[in-house]
Amino acid sequence: MEHAIAKQLVETLSQSAERLRVLRLPEDLIASLEQLAAQVDQPCVLAVVGRMKAGKSTFLNALLGEDLACVGVTETTATINYFRYGNPPDPSRPIRCCWRNGTQQNVDRAFLDRLQGNDLDTLRRAEGIDHLEYLLPHSFLREVTLVDTPGTTAVVDEHQDRTAAFLQLRQQLRQRHEEATQRLGSEADAIIYLVGQVPRATDQAFLEEFTRATGGRSRALNALGVLAKIDLQPEILERRHELAAKIARQLKDQLNTVVPVSAGLRRALDTLCADDRKGLQTLLTTLRRIPPARLQKWLASEELYLEAESSDCPVTPAQRRQLLGTMPWSVFTTLARIAADATLTEEAVFQHLEELSGFELLRQTLQRHFFQRGRFLRCFRILHDVRKVLNKARFERLPEFRKQDRADLARRERFVQFIRAARGDPHVARELEEFVTVQCGVAHRADRLEKALEELDHRFSQLYHQLEEHNADFQALVQLEDHAALFTRDERDELQGLFGLHGLEIDKRLPPGKAHVDYAVPRQQYWRDMRYRSREPVRRELAALAEARYASLLSALLPQAVKGSEGPPSS
Numbered sequence: 001m002e003h004a005i006a007k008q009l010v011e012t013l014s015q016s017a018e019r020l021r022v023l024r025l026p027e028d029l030i031a032s033l034e035q036l037a038a039q040v041d042q043p044c045v046l047a048v049v050g051r052m053k054a055g056k057s058t059f060l061n062a063l064l065g066e067d068l069a070c071v072g073v074t075e076t077t078a079t080i081n082y083f084r085y086g087n088p089p090d091p092s093r094p095i096r097c098c099w100r101n102g103t104q105q106n107v108d109r110a111f112l113d114r115l116q117g118n119d120l121d122t123l124r125r126a127e128g129i130d131h132l133e134y135l136l137p138h139s140f141l142r143e144v145t146l147v148d149t150p151g152t153t154a155v156v157d158e159h160q161d162r163t164a165a166f167l168q169l170r171q172q173l174r175q176r177h178e179e180a181t182q183r184l185g186s187e188a189d190a191i192i193y194l195v196g197q198v199p200r201a202t203d204q205a206f207l208e209e210f211t212r213a214t215g216g217r218s219r220a221l222n223a224l225g226v227l228a229k230i231d232l233q234p235e236i237l238e239r240r241h242e243l244a245a246k247i248a249r250q251l252k253d254q255l256n257t258v259v260p261v262s263a264g265l266r267r268a269l270d271t272l273c274a275d276d277r278k279g280l281q282t283l284l285t286t287l288r289r290i291p292p293a294r295l296q297k298w299l300a301s302e303e304l305y306l307e308a309e310s311s312d313c314p315v316t317p318a319q320r321r322q323l324l325g326t327m328p329w330s331v332f333t334t335l336a337r338i339a340a341d342a343t344l345t346e347e348a349v350f351q352h353l354e355e356l357s358g359f360e361l362l363r364q365t366l367q368r369h370f371f372q373r374g375r376f377l378r379c380f381r382i383l384h385d386v387r388k389v390l391n392k393a394r395f396e397r398l399p400e401f402r403k404q405d406r407a408d409l410a411r412r413e414r415f416v417q418f419i420r421a422a423r424g425d426p427h428v429a430r431e432l433e434e435f436v437t438v439q440c441g442v443a444h445r446a447d448r449l450e451k452a453l454e455e456l457d458h459r460f461s462q463l464y465h466q467l468e469e470h471n472a473d474f475q476a477l478v479q480l481e482d483h484a485a486l487f488t489r490d491e492r493d494e495l496q497g498l499f500g501l502h503g504l505e506i507d508k509r510l511p512p513g514k515a516h517v518d519y520a521v522p523r524q525q526y527w528r529d530m531r532y533r534s535r536e537p538v539r540r541e542l543a544a545l546a547e548a549r550y551a552s553l554l555s556a557l558l559p560q561a562v563k564g565s566e567g568p569p570s571s
Contacts, residue, residue, distance in 0.1 A: 004504050005470055006040050006375045009382065012463055013037035016456050023448050026397055032389045036382050043085075044374035047147045050194030055228040055263060059194060060148055062263035062359060064138055065270055079115065080131040081148040085141035096133040140363075143371045147188065189377040190222040190370050195247055195258060222377050224369060225251060225258035226362065231265050231330050237356065259365050261358035264331035269353055271325075272335075280339075280346065286323055287340040290315050295340055302329045368478060376471055383464045390460070394453050401446035469552075473499040476545050483538045494523070495542060498549050506553055517557050524550035 017033040020026070050056045061067050064083065088094040093106035115126055227247060230240045240260035248258040272279035287295065290313050298305040298320075306321055324332050334356065339349055354360055370377065476499045484492060494511070502508045507515045514520075527546040534540050 005379055005467060008466075009379050009463060010037050010040050012459055013040075013382075013386070016459065019455075020452060023452060025445070025449050025452060026393070029389065029393050029397070033386070036385055036389075039382060040375070040378060042378070043142075044144045044189045044370065044378055045147060046144045046190045046192060046370065047149060047188040048192045048194070049149050050228075056148065056194055058263040058267070059226065059228055059261070060146070062261070062266035062270075062357075063362075064136065064140065064146075066136070066138075067267075068134055068136075079126055079129050082131060082133045083138075083141060083146035083148065084133060084135055085138065085145075086135035087137050088135045094134065096135070098130045098133060100128055100130045143374060189374070189381050190224070192224050192226055193255065194228045195225045195251070195255075222370075222380070223255050224365065225255040227258055227260040228263060230260045230358070231262040231328075231334050231356075233330070234334075237262070237334065240358070256369055257365060259358060259362045261362055262331070262334075262356060263359075264328050265334060265353060266357040266359045268327050268331050268335060269350070269357060273350070277346065277350070280350065283323060283335065284339050284346060284349065286315055286319060287336055288342050289313075290340070292340065295336065299333045299336055376467065376474065379467055380464075380471075383460060383467065386460050390453055390457055393449065398446060398449055398453070401449055405444060405446045470500065470504070472545060473549075476542055477501060479538055479542060486536055486539050487542075495546060498546055506556060509549070509553065515557070517554065520550050520554050520557060524554065 013033050014037050017030045017037070020030045020033070048056055048060060060083070068083070088096075088106070090106050093108050095107050095109075095112065097105045097107045097111065099105070112132075115122060225244075225247060227240065227244045230237050230243075236243065244258040244260040248255060251258070269280075272283060290298075294310055294313055298308055302324075306324070307317055309317065327335070335353065338344070338352055338356075341349075344352070477496065480487065480492060480495055480499070487495065496502070497511065498509050500509060510519065524547055527543045527550065530543040531540050531547060534543065
């Protein structure tokens with residue numbers, strides 16, 4: 001489905017650019033359309049945003065399974081960071097620093113450490129950086145380019161400016177921030193927003209302003225919420241899905257859904273499961289040697305856990321300290337309480353902890369809502385940019401052309417009057433008049449541009465409408481999969497085809513040999529009746545969409561039927 005849509009968009013953009021070229025219309029307009037056509041098949045760009053201390057760096061490390069983003073007590077990332085698929089040419093210097101002066105430099109992890117802090121020297125160092133690039137052979141990045149933006153409401157103004165440079169949160173940015181905003185905003189196809197444990201008014205205001213600043217690109221179509229740091233308190237961890245659902249309802253206009261995750265738990269699992277889960281095995285063996293009542297008491301206090309001595313416990317403070325390592329205390333207590341349960345096998349502990357971390361659910365959600373329709377999102381974004389290009393031509397270039405046409409016409413008239421006044425050879429006069437007409441450019445360029453813009457606007461509006469229909473089809477297929485039990489096998493087969501699972505053409509949407517009016521009319525009536533009879537909201541919703549899809553198909557099938565019924569002309 002996506003391939004056909006992307007192909008159609010590329011063809012429309014290329015044909016439009018060629019038409020403008022034939023009409024000798026502005027080269028910059030032609031170049032813009034060609035550049036947009038070249039972007040269709042590029043990876044989807046996914047921006048990760050959030051307020052200060054939302055846990056973005058820890059989240060990114062957990063998502064990618066590597067300690068890349070710097071994690072500290074204050075969020076000090078003063079740069080925009082790209083994570084792309086690939087292998088760094090020099091593994092010892094895996095990060096490419098792109099400076100504002102246009103130069104590039106491969107740097108090591110120590111360079112990132114020097115960007116930590118809110119002091120003046122650190123900010124001056126970061127000021128010269130345009131962005132950082134990380135190349136990783138991670139399967140996740142085959143389908144998407146991640147863009148990590150600095151957190152909002154940071155404690156230093158320079159940091160806040162750089163954040164606003166990406167998110168367009170301030171109108172009075174310096175010129176370089178405005179340019180960076182436009183460039184990055186044009187690349188972001190989808191957004192992950194890290195939400196606080198309870199959605200504050202500032203979260204709602206932030207998302208609304210972000211939506212306005214990015215030209216409407218942040219909406220439920222392309223934005224996903226992540227409820228981070230669910231491991232901070234046991235009661236939050238216990239109610240994580242309930243809280244996520246509540247936040248999703250409150251921010252339903254801006255976010256597609258909200259997924260609860262514990263990045264700390266995910267990173268701890270990555271460490272424990274390295275080398276055939278030796279760390280996890282050690283954790284289970286050691287904790288289960290501690291008397292359960294004693295362990296529960298110690299887990300109430302980090303100091304007690306690390307320092308307490310007990311004659312009935314064979315595990316020393318040094319061994320307990322080694323188990324904790326660098327894990328956050330809240331993460332460790334969650335791990336320890338589950339791992340200490342002797343009724344659970346190693347695999348059961350792993351599965352329970354993985355489910356608690358939420359990252360498998362997050363990956364499934366990303367796959368379903370973003371990656372499976374990455375080209376959809378990119379096509380929507382590109383069509384949005386096409387509208388900007390056409391509007392710029394209409395409101396800026398067209399008036400310039402009309403002004404130039406008037407000047408050329410006046411110039412021509414002056415020359416023609418001069419030629420007529422000379423009273424020379426009439427044949428020569430006519431030739432001179434034609435020559436002057438061509439040289440003065442009186443070919444009504446403004447009229448040609450206006451007509452071309454109207455045609456392009458019509459074509460791209462049709463394509464945008466088709467995309468909206470295809471997106472509705474995609475959402476319907478997701479609902480059909482999630483609520484398969486509400487439909488019979490025959491109904492599911494029919495709806496899957498009707499919603500474009502097998503292709504967008506009429507004969508792919510309808511069963512083999514059924515692409516005709518006699519089949520479509522009764523099936524449309526069936527789903528119309530279902531829409532009124534069924535008490536299940538999902539059945540009613542999909543029935544309404546099925547009825548609408550059959551209406552669209554019939555609008556194409558009826559002319560074919562009429563044409564076929566006319567038969568060959570009589571001799």
